[in-house]
Amino acid sequence: MEWIDNILVARFNYWIYIILMMLGLYAMIAKNNLVKKLIGMSIFQAAIILFFISTGVKRDATIPILRHDEIPGQHVVEHPADGATQSPAIRANDYTNPLPHVLMLTAIVVGVSTLGVSLGVVQKIYGHYGTLEENEIIEKIKSAHG
């Protein structure tokens, strides 16, 4: 049963992202309704964002924001009397990795823009064809061109 621990439990974050991603992919490819496809797309992107975020997590770590007095150099300058003994060294293991968060902020912006553009396109499709069901649209295109 050790492999359950190793593969399922210890890496549950990956499993969650994979399940979400497959859900999204399924919706994007298999759903007939265009808006449902877009919902799938959002889930797909969210899965990747979760994946990135989860890679930055560390056990017992806090957010990577230094309080003013935690900055080693400044601390020494402002309180010369305290001496160097109190200035704590910054250990990377105490803080979660901020970079994935930063990257994902950008990725979220990209995702939102994509969603915005595609919703606009969907509106235009609805304006042209009066429906959002893919098969009905294709029917209409076929009858118009043949």
Added chain:
Amino acid sequence: MMEIKSCIPLLAFLVSLVAVVPIVLSSRRPNVREGWTILAGIIKFGLVLSMLPTVLAGYTVEYTLWKILPSLSIQFRVDAMGMLFALVASLLWIATSIYSIGYMRVLKEHAQTRFYAYFAVALSATIGVAFAANLLTLYLFYEMLSLCTYPLVAHHQDRTARTGGRTYLAYLLGTSVSFALPAMIYVYWKSGGNMEFVGGGFLSGKVSGSEATVLLLLLVFGFSKAALMPFHSWLPAAMVAPTPVSALLHAVAVVKVGVFCVLRIFTGVFGISFLKDVGIGDVILWIAAITILAGSLIALSQDNLKRRLAFSTISQLGYIVLGAALLSGRGLTGSMLHIGMHAFGKITLFFCAGAILIATGKKAVSEMAGIGRRMPYTMSAFLLGALSIIGLPPLGGAWSKWYLFLGAWESDHILIVFILIISSLLNIAYLLPIVVRAFYMPSPDGEAGGGIQEAPPACVGPLVFTALSCFALFLFPGIFVDLAKLIGGNL
């Protein structure tokens, strides 16, 4: 071999290309337009002729146009082989130009400006092939010729013309892209980037025997303007073109470019001695022999005169390839001579076919009974041309066949000698009956008494000129034989 740098080869190439501009500009004034064509032809011939003494003295004239790949340029080099071909092509262009004036006007052909313009471009490409110094340049102008002759072949624009043009382009482009191009790139890679034609062959010793066999076959079939069987069907299909096109392009320029390429491949790419060492000339030799016999036999069965001449051309091209594949000096001399001799003979026959068409509207051999009495000049010229093709003295064709026989004998191919004899008999069988029928059989509809009804002088003049040339070439083959011997002796 001494080399002289000069831009005359480039000028000779450019003349007809530049002539397109005035030809197109004067499209509304036919006389001026055709004046330009003839003027360009004369200048071109003069330029080619001006290099003749240099070449005869054993020099080559070089001009490098553009460095296009490492150690490879678009380059012209005039040697004996290119000289001979260029002389024939540029001289016969003048004759054809005069002939087409008569032909096109009598038939009131449409789009004549297009016709003359593309004709001029085709001549440039032919000269480009003749003077090409390396395989890439050769290929470049070869493709140019395929493309610019297409509008000429499909000139009539009706269904048959379009089908014929399609076949023409499909065969020529298809084979050159799928056979010649990869072989050429392989050759380029094997030879380390050097593709310049040299006496002993630039590929000599650089490839193994089996590689050489495959490459030789790919290249010979890739340049399928040589119409070796089984890639010959484009030639009869291209006979839908107006007769001057058939005459110049399919007796002189296009097909001769094909065999010229084959000769270049034998001499310049592989080198005769290398091919002899590896012993692969025989494959091509037998393909050529089959082409000769099969071409002649099919020609026998054709009733349409132009188609009969087309199959005769296929068979005669076989002679030229065969001469090279004999891998002997005399055979090669015979091949080169035959390029010239056959050109004069066959162009005469095509001119006559066209003259008959415009004077009487007849295309089939079976309709030509008694025609000789109405068109004595034309049919006499036809006789001379036919005799030259057959190879009987006192006509030019005798010389080239003589050398081919010698070459076959020299290289101990007795069977080939027999094939040549049989083929000559077949030539008699499919050419002479036309003349006999024309002169000695009464015309069926009793119109025999109509007196002389020749084609216009612009048509008859050139064909008489070429027919007499066949005769003159027997008496004075000097220049051609000297040039051809220069090639044969260079081995």
Added chain:
Amino acid sequence: MGEHFPVLILLIPFFTALGICVVGLWKPHWCQPATVVSLGASLAVALGTLCKVVKQGIVSYALGGWPPPIGIEYRIDALNGLVLVVIATVALITAVYSRQRVAAETPDRVPLFYTLYLLLVTGLLGMTVTGDAFNLYVLLEVTSLATYALIAMGSRRAVLACFNYIIMGTIGASLYLLGVGYLYIKTGSLNMVDIQQLLVSEDLYSSRSILIAFILIMLGVWIKMAFFPLHGWLPNAYAFAPSTTSCLIAPLMTKVTVYVMIRMMLTVFGPAYVFDYLQWSEVVVWLAVLAIVAGSIMALAQADLPKMLSYLVIAEVGYMVGGVWLANEAGLVGAFYHIISDAFMTLCLFLAAGAIIARTGDHRITSIFQGLPRRMPLTFFGFLVGAFSMIGVPPTCGFFSKWYLISAGIEAGHWAYVTALLFSSLINAIIFSRIIEIAFFGLSPGHEQTEIRREESPLSILVPLMGAALAVILVGLYNWNLVSWITDAVRLYSMAPVSG
């Protein structure tokens, strides 16, 4: 000033885009000149950067002053310097061309069109210069978003095609992003050069995560470049887009994405990993063979001109992917040369096709080409130059790119690839000779003088078209200079010459 060139190439079109977006509301007729001017400036800066690369080697620019590998690095070597110039040139030519077409096709949205147009170009330029794997994702999406919007401006059917493109494009970009995530987990870096060094120094070749990262990135990039069989979105999207849009994206999008693939293979994973460690070349080249054959056959089956050209684009992608994956220097060089030559010949064809369709108001090959040489001789000439290049008639650049790719195929001993290239040349010859036949001989004799009036395209279309045709021929004539340049640049990546 000179040290900021790498970023200026992008910033000029970017800020012009923002400016146009606002100013265009009042002065819509300023948009096109402003676009042309800014792209001209961008081209000049790109050329300046290229000169700098020639003089001092690789130019590295730390964005915002943060030194790499922490900050985003813009890194320009001889290869992407060349791609930058190509992008800027193509965009400039198309911008000149766009004047009348945009006014006719989207009259009420001229400022928006040019804003998106410039953003698209900015994205493409950015994808080329950036040396940061995540930044590449962002720019990829900037480009794609602009493309989506531009395509959706097209005809009725463009909208659905655009929707499919969005779905596929997003999947592709997301796969790429995921791949970058895996790379980041293993190496802790996003800087391309840094990643490669870490892969070697940390001995990560055998890591399964790196393998997955590579697969995901390749899949993502292949979707974005429409590599067969992931090409489904492309033909409709390109065919129904507004003509100016397809003139811009058809030559550039796929080609820049191929460059991104080359970059990923050379700079991020390194040839040692991709070719020597993975040993996948054979499989991918076979895929490329399929792409070439399938693309050509499907192109042959089309009756609609833009569609036919779109399928040709798919076949050409096969050329380049195959060339890169032949795993020898010659193949890489040939593929890279083909990026340049294909950009110009596709541009030439699409410009001419746009002009012809605009004049005839029809899409069908059988009808629009009838009598065209008389009706629009110069436009048809431009089309012919592009067509000859596609067939591979010397001295157009198409001949030489085939030459290099075929000789690379021979060197690698990959005969299927060589055969596929020849096959595609033949199919192209059939396609275009059919068009030529229709054009010259489509009408029965006698009709032509009376019925056809000359209706040449306006100068604003002819000049760019002739520029593109000239580029096709010049790239062909100077092929040797370009190729020796590319060869020198590729050698920097220590391509192990694979013995054949």
